[in-house]
Amino acid sequence: MHVAELWRYPVKSMRGERLESVRVGVDGVEGDRVVHVRQEDGRVITSRFRPGLLGLSATLGVDGPLIDGLPWDSPEALERVRRASSAKAELVAFDGHDRGQRYDVLPLTVLTDGMARAVGVDHRRFRPNILIGGVEELAETDWPGRSLRIGELVIGVRNRRSRCVMTTFDPDTLEQDAGVLRQLVREFDGQVALDCWVEQPGRVAVGDAVELEPA
DSSP: OEEEEEEEOSBTTSBOEEESEEEEETTEETTTTOEEEEOTTSOBOOTTTOGGGGGSBEEEETTEEEETTEETTSHHHHHHHHHHSOTTOEEEEOOSSOHHHHOSSOSEEEEEHHHHHHHTSOGGGGOOSEEEESOOTTGGGGOTTOEEEETTEEEEEEEEEEOOGGGGBOTTTOOBOTHHHHHHHHHHTTEEEEEEEEEEOEEEETTOBOEEEOO
């Protein structure tokens, strides 16, 4: 098995950026989900209810995240975000205290190419941080409770990830196909990819070997 793709999502719920290598710390991929879109009452706005956010591209620049190439804290970026979500939306940097706001479950989402083939849709719908290649179709369903070693990086696999309406939106066109989620529920118990944490930080690159270790 090997690392096939690496992804980072500097602004939560926006389109991410594909990487060749990155450091993964206890809080996940460096620079991942460091900015959020929030309502006035502090609640996070996500693409579950505002899918237009998926049409905005987030990358990590020298001075922080960029939204469609614009500094995340610029008036121009905020205007784009408000058009895609809510007129009163604000962009807020993660302050390091509430991980529940930063990550829905755990810091890392791992997906295998085998599961992606079994589902038969674009794997980007599942927003993985790490896509592992060379895996049999449903092998990942047996991985919870075990660990993945990628060089010095060790990842603990907690559980299979329950999916939501975000998977129904095409990552390029934003066209919605509700049948995708129905298929996930019908054929895969609504669970695709893995919720993971970092047992031992390290740097990872595309092509690195991946070893599955016992619990």
